[in-house]
Amino acid sequence: MPDFILYNSQTRRKEPFKPLKAGKIGLYVCGMTVYDYCHIGHARVMVSFDVLVRFLRAQGWQVTYVRNITDIDDKIILRAQEQQISMTELTGRFIDAMNEDATALGCLSPDQAPRATDFIPQMQQMIGQLINKEHAYAVANGDVYYAVESFADYGKLSGRKLTDMQAGASQRVETDMYKKNPFDFVLWKAAKPLEPSWPSPWGEGRPGWHIECSAMSTCCLGNHFDIHGGGGDLLFPHHENEIAQSEGATGEPYVNTWLHVGFVNVDGEKMSKSLGNFFTIRDVMQKFAPEVIRYFIIASHYRSGLNFSDSALKDARQALSRLYIALKSVADLAQKSPLDTAVLTAEHAALLNDIKMRFMAALADDLNTPIALAALFDSVRHINRAMNDGQTDRAHALATQLVELGGILGILQQPPQAFLQQAADSRAVQTDNDGLAAIQIEAAIEARRQAKADKDYAGADKIRQDLLMRGIILEDSHDGTTWRRAD
Numbered sequence: 001m002p003d004f005i006l007y008n009s010q011t012r013r014k015e016p017f018k019p020l021k022a023g024k025i026g027l028y029v030c031g032m033t034v035y036d037y038c039h040i041g042h043a044r045v046m047v048s049f050d051v052l053v054r055f056l057r058a059q060g061w062q063v064t065y066v067r068n069i070t071d072i073d074d075k076i077i078l079r080a081q082e083q084q085i086s087m088t089e090l091t092g093r094f095i096d097a098m099n100e101d102a103t104a105l106g107c108l109s110p111d112q113a114p115r116a117t118d119f120i121p122q123m124q125q126m127i128g129q130l131i132n133k134e135h136a137y138a139v140a141n142g143d144v145y146y147a148v149e150s151f152a153d154y155g156k157l158s159g160r161k162l163t164d165m166q167a168g169a170s171q172r173v174e175t176d177m178y179k180k181n182p183f184d185f186v187l188w189k190a191a192k193p194l195e196p197s198w199p200s201p202w203g204e205g206r207p208g209w210h211i212e213c214s215a216m217s218t219c220c221l222g223n224h225f226d227i228h229g230g231g232g233d234l235l236f237p238h239h240e241n242e243i244a245q246s247e248g249a250t251g252e253p254y255v256n257t258w259l260h261v262g263f264v265n266v267d268g269e270k271m272s273k274s275l276g277n278f279f280t281i282r283d284v285m286q287k288f289a290p291e292v293i294r295y296f297i298i299a300s301h302y303r304s305g306l307n308f309s310d311s312a313l314k315d316a317r318q319a320l321s322r323l324y325i326a327l328k329s330v331a332d333l334a335q336k337s338p339l340d341t342a343v344l345t346a347e348h349a350a351l352l353n354d355i356k357m358r359f360m361a362a363l364a365d366d367l368n369t370p371i372a373l374a375a376l377f378d379s380v381r382h383i384n385r386a387m388n389d390g391q392t393d394r395a396h397a398l399a400t401q402l403v404e405l406g407g408i409l410g411i412l413q414q415p416p417q418a419f420l421q422q423a424a425d426s427r428a429v430q431t432d433n434d435g436l437a438a439i440q441i442e443a444a445i446e447a448r449r450q451a452k453a454d455k456d457y458a459g460a461d462k463i464r465q466d467l468l469m470r471g472i473i474l475e476d477s478h479d480g481t482t483w484r485r486a487d
């Protein structure tokens with residue numbers, strides 16, 4: 001295998017990845033703030049890191065995957081007040097919803113999913129260390145701030161220099177009367193009336209957002225760990241501030257490799273809650289199977305922009321259906337006639353190995369999922385050829401490997417018939433009133449089967465042509481006829 005290469009946001013280049021401890025990898029991903037349903041941007045983060053974890057494990061590495069849950073935050077407090085429910089009731093509801101969405105998208109559960117409110121003492125301890133080392137200061141109203149000027153490396157992740165930022169922002173930044181520098185950020189917020197709070201050496205209050213991840217990541221993975229990831233929008237200031245906090249408190253390096261997932265765009269604009277142009281995973285699952293959404297995400301490289309549209313999802317559905325149709329044709333054949341158990345020829349073994357190597361090499365190159373998928377489509381081409389040539393053992397071995405490699409991407413793990421029917425049903429939902437309902441199509445297929453049985457081949461062909469005119473494509477196999485809609 002070639003080296004595993006990852007693009008490190010901090011050095012802005014691809015680097016060979018070396019775990020700190022041989023064979024073991026600590027991975028921390030910034031998770032969701034649980035006050036609403038997850039949107040497609042969240043889906044992209046979940047799926048991208050799920051592919052990373054699956055690939056690392058397939059390489060024999062032991063991964064500890066931590067994805068935190070932010071369950072205390074201004075937006076959570078506000079939403080709970082609006083709905084007149086407790087904060088824990090609100091966060092409990094959306095943690096459940098998030099887990100359901102992640103499971104539907106085929107994401108493995110993280111090994112640890114720490115919740116911020118369970119780590120208040122550890123956050124306070126870290127804030128205490130920062131005050132002792134003069135990286136932080138408490139002010140009269142009970143807030144505690146991080147002093148960005150105290151950390152010489154501030155800006156090393158984002159490449160921003162404090163002096164440049166100050167010059168650029170002098171007109172805009174609202175200077176807080178308590179802050180020594182306008183870029184100082186809050187570590188501990190003094191309690192406001194009716195807000196949840198915890199006692200602390202600086203008075204009743206609650207943690208700032210950035211300190212959560214520093215405390216939870218070091219608690220779960222140690223002061224210095226391998227990979228820290230998240231959405232691209234977290235690079236600055238969130239991850240920059242995490243470095244300042246963790247390295248300031250421990251005096252040790254914090255993270256070796258920083259990974260950031262690109263934005264999801266809708267009509268050329270970044271999809272975001274604040275712009276109001278976002279789709280929840282649940283919205284999209286109304287129209288498309290979850291595996292189609294997953295395929296849509298991995299069909300682009302994780303760092304590039306991902307353009308969300310109905311037509312892109314339809315393309316994803318069609319591409320994924322092609323993979324499943326190949327698997328179904330092999331499965332149908334295997335059911336019909338027992339497999340030829342002949343030993344594979346050396347030439348065929350070499351073909352299987354070549355496909356697998358190209359697939360793995362693509363993923364080893366900064367998780368290049370589009371190239372890895374191209375290797376799978378090559379496999380389909382060979383399956384079809386083997387089927388046409390009547391080489392069932394060849395087709396079967398290729399199909400088995402296709403499912404195995406698909407598993408590393410978290411796709412192709414359903415029975416083909418189940419996926420294809422789901423895809424057909426979701427197309428039916430989207431068909432306008434002119435479109436044929438599934439039941440009508442099934443009836444036409446049955447009529448055609450009967451016509452063939454009666455040797456009325458012209459009649460059978462007419463039924464096929466009529467369906468085609470209405471956008472329905474029939475596929476005959478040994479086991480009968482399946483149909484799909486032309487997109």
Ligand SMILES: [Zn+2]
Pocket residue numbers: 029030031213238
């Ligand atoms: Zn975070």
